[in-house]
Amino acid sequence: MSEKKYETPLLDELEKGPWPSFIREIKQEAERPMVRDLLGVLERSYEEHIGHWKHGGLVGVMGYGGGVIGRYSDLPEEFPDVSEFHTFRVNQPAGWFYTSGALRDLCDIWDKHGSGLTNMHGSTGDIVFLGGKTTSIEPVFADLTEKGWDLGGSGSDMRTPSCCAGPARCEWANYDTLNACHEITQAYQDELHRPAFPYKFKLKFAGCPNDCVASVARADMSIIGTWKDEIQIDQEQVRAYAARGMDIEREIVELCPCDCISWDGQAMEIADGECVKCMHCINHMPKALRPGKERGAAILIGAKAPIVGGALLSSVFVPFLEMTPPYSDLRELIEAIWDFWGEHGKNRERVGEFIQRVGLGKFLEQIGLDPVPEMIAHPRSNPYIFFDDEIVAGAEA
């Protein structure tokens, strides 16, 4: 075993200060040759202002196409113990809930086979094991599955779905985000592990319009909880907020984006027909106000970061969908999208970009959904309309 140790004056600087230090975390595992070389190559990056990782490279477990991301150093002679430094994505439990025992199982596996370094969690939601050799891939997988864990997605597949804390720890969950996330993940294990799409497809389950999992910005399909009926009001609690010093007029009534709340010092009234369910009033008066009882989700589609064709936010696809197991309507929708986009999408074209290319109108036709005005901010202002034959058929005759 190599005894080399690198001087890391630049990295050492990042052990100072009040916020917990990632360098301290890395150094905690530095008895491993791989982690010593990681510190060495990272110090080099800090000196040279450039990363030293090569891209990709196909690695994985037998029978899967995703879940392990190949990573190789571009300085393998100098830092041989990180010449291979692959990432494992391990599918997190819905809502990121754990027991201490489950975490220790994961730690034991990674202690035995890898760097001992993790991300809790990666951006998509997976548990990330950071830095393993090619020879460790199958043993890690065997030990994970033995303990009931499986890999997550990578590449052009369904990426690991994620969800908010939902009904497990939130009064605003308009559907069971944990159950929906878990059931959808289980239903599409093949699509998760074996990339067969034009590009990645992310699903995020948020229980209310606060969207704590950022689904509107990050998910190809954003399932955002909402309700149809009246906000539940406890007038006594409203008065209690006022008595405790809340300026209800200023903080709640005036900040309502649809001007649908009134307060006379005794009772709060909400014109629910005008309410857009933004959550502001509920967020700030949680003891007095609660979402309605007729609950479900709005389905939005198409968010992505800039690469390749520019960043997109998800937009409304189905304004309201009941979200009860086994989620047949949702699954029908997902599969219809995968069929059409899967067949006609270009390589590395996210579904949001695909919709922009083919047009939302045509996309809806192919999926079998009727266009509704809830889908748009406003109707088109440009008159370059592609007409089908049918619309002018009468005029021709």
Add this chain to the structure above:
Amino acid sequence: MAVAGRKTDIGPPHYENFLPPVIKRNYGKWAYHEIPEPGVLVHVSESGEKLFTVRAGTPRILSIKTIRTFADLADKYADGYLRFTSRNNVEFLLSDEGKVFPLKTELGTLGYPVGGTGNAISAIVHTQGWVHCHSAASDASGVVKSLMDALYPRFTSMDLPAKLRVAFACCLNMCGAVHCSDIAVLGVHTRPPRIDHSELPKICEVPTLISSCPTGAIRPTTVDGKPSVEVEDGQCMYCGNCYTVCPAMKINNPKTDGISIWVGGKVSNARHEPMFSKLAIPFLPNNPPRWTEVVDAVVNIVDVYAKHARKHERMGEWIERIGWPRFFKLTGIPFTKYHIDDFTHAGETFRRSVHLKS
């Protein structure tokens, strides 16, 4: 196709295995929650039962030693139950209120700050950077550590006008999807890729490479009798998509890579609709290990926002109310030609009225 004789496609373990009894008893029956102090949530069920959450910041890169420490803390104070948040905080789930204070104390001793709730700056979500990524224009963890050291009091208190979400991504791929954050710190490449003509024909497929370019800047050519490509520099906006499909298109450049800062995005629907972040500062130098220019710029924006925004106003809502000219004036950030969009549909971002403050 699954391989016979192996355990595959089992998916994640069922979440119910990991829920504490107090949650199982009150699943879907929470009535309300309050934040009695920074970093502590209390959820109250319709039955009156309470769940106490203690939230602490982590550096996202966690060693298994630290995870085992968290497991020990969970055993000691929370009957073994804990979770992580979408912003990489760890949360201990307690049914005994009496254990909240001792847990907070022990977390403090161990160096994990309790906070990140309510009108605070929660932990900065971020990407891998130089620790692990091939296309990083900057490190991620080091910038975030430096920022959070400076913003630490904003994590452990709740005195901002509203919550303030900061995110970091080390290139435009945005594994951290920073594009809808109150403050987004984004690594940028600023020069076209340098082409390794000797490697390219060996490792890349030229047609795939050409079609990877969103602006059509890559064209086929022949170099020393071998197929390669050339880049129309004026058309390249340094997205690095070509580098992702072809490692011979070297986009990383230690001299010219740097950091940009974007403001005013949000994902929540509360009050204003979700918004993209917009450019505040086009370029700051990569200056490890402490990225002083970036830290100073972010702290300045936070301080100006904290001073001027009204209660409940997110960064983007505040800027929309006061207008961008005043944002630049109040922050002292120079407005440049780089702030004006020149990509697809740029015209939609121009002011088309004379609604101008004097």
